Amino acid sequence: MKFTEFGFDERLMEGIDASGYENATPVQEQVIPLVLQGKDIIASAQTGTGKTAAFLLPLINKIITDPLVNHTNTALVIVPTRELAIQIAQHMEGLSYFTSVSSIAVYGGGDGNAFVQEKKALSHGADVVICTPGKMMAHIKMGYVKLDGLKYLILDEADRMLDMGFYDDIMFIINHLPAQRQNLLFSATMPHKIREMARRILHQPAEINISISKPNEKIVQEAFVVYEEQKIPLIKFLLKKKDFAMVLIFCSSKQSVKQLTRDLQRAGIKADEIHSDLDQDKREDVLMQFKSRRLPILIATDILSRGIDIDNIDLVINYDVPHDGEDYVHRIGRTARAAAEGTAYTFISPREQRKFLSIEKLLGKEVTKAKVPEEFGEVPVYNTTPQRSSGGGGNRNFSKPRRFNNNPSRGNGK
Known part of the structure; x- marks a missing residue:
């Protein structure tokens, strides 16, 4: 399936073309239409299957085509590591280059200037916030993070976050989000603890399973x-x-x-x-x-x-x-x-x-x-x-x- 078949806004299509995308991967074919329809999703997909673009593309499209979006922390993407946060933020920047969608990566280990920039973005608003759980929880506890306009929550590498002990941090963040929102959960594996968390935060989710836990034959x-x-x-x-x-x-x-x-x-x-x-x-x-x-x-x-x-x-x-x-x-x-x-x-x-x-x-x-x-x-x-x-x-x-x-x-x- 080609990306031209999803019906994306032409501004987003410019970013897709510039990124060299032409044909969707299996996980993108299944996830993108469901996200555009507003459904909650629980998806099992290995790294390298294209799942980052599977949630970023429809997310960007929904933000730029929704007249009711207030552009104040509209979407929250929670990931386990700084490296993944930076990578997704770079991916986001490329895909959204020809749109007005703004984004920021929020993670630990930065200096004072990074903290000031994060505080400014979280208090005045960015469209998409990509963050690690501990750092985001710390910002929320300081009282200036505006979350009342949030419409989308994405948990990426959910199994790894739970393995790293972030369950309580994640639930703390979720408890500060509006109840009415679209939720997307991506995980390489689906152990019992992931399904338990999914039951707590997802609403009648569509389930997608692309992960086979097998290496590439090449x-x-x-x-x-x-x-x-x-x-x-x-x-x-x-x-x-x-x-x-x-x-x-x-x-x-x-x-x-x-x-x-x-x-x-x-x-x-x-x-x-x-x-x-x-x-x-x-x-x-x-x-x-x-x-x-x-x-x-x-x-x-x-x-x-x-x-x-x-x-x-x-x-x-x-x-x-x-x-x-x-x-x-x-x-x-x-x-x-x-x-x-x-x-x-x-x-x-x-x-x-x-x-x-x-x-x-x-x-x-x-x-x-x-x-x-x-x-x-x-x-x-x-x-x-x-x-x-x-x-x-x-x-x-x-x-x-x-x-x-x-x-x-x-x-x-x-």
Whole structure:
């Protein structure tokens, strides 16, 4: 279905054309007409399916065609992270460029000037406010946020917000909104707690299910079964073996991100890091360098696993096995986007085997186990029936790191 078939206002169509949009994705085909009809929606859709445009486009269209809109905090989009808030705000700016719709991103970590700008927008009014729960709740508590004219509420990445402990913050915000409004809830998964929240805030919602929790078939998935101490030498070897233009590496902790970044930089590999310990300006600068291809390798925590809108990432590496199957799908889903192909490597240490087995169960297939070069020495056996007593295998020596023939400090660039 083409975007010209939705009946959008010509001012919005200019923004759509300028953004290079032509054909709607499945989630856009289903969501856009229902939003235009004024229905509440609960939609299960993975990242990368086009769900951001699925709610932004009809939202912009409704605002510019409704003569009763007072342009004072008309719509509220609540998201789990600063990065996603910034990304949606940038997306919003592009799509609404030829309209009079105003927007602002409200999130933590900014300086005093950012706070003043947010306060001004929230008290005098912007059409669309994109915010993180905690920061928005703080503004509301200060008493100057005008919400009486709000007509639309969008919860994006709702499952992740609940996982991050934002339920009370979200309900606090909702309790300060007008009862008569249109509600849209988007979530990659639909656990019981999401459905419970949906029952509290949605009114006779239309339900859409696009999420299958399966990776893009164009992603070549491979896993390396190694000891923990072999991970850094192996990652250096893989990065030097082939020249990847854009590489995104995920670690499960900030400590791992920092250590890996230091080791790669010492080996002469151009890489940088992004995690919550960095100030907002630094995070945005690193991300912009990566997007513009000035930085070939970005190492991150799961803060970037969802919602980051970057095409043409050649390789995603899971330095640590993700916590669950959904996180795995979201991490590797950063590659093979926009009709491109991509590769995803996962490093599995002995203690992580049980987690990866559960991921393979979700995928419904076994991920190919790539051969580790002989110079790395002995590697663990991947045990498909790990025993609890050994943390992943029947062999009592299974979880013990072994000596191998590479010297990490030499960059392993053979």
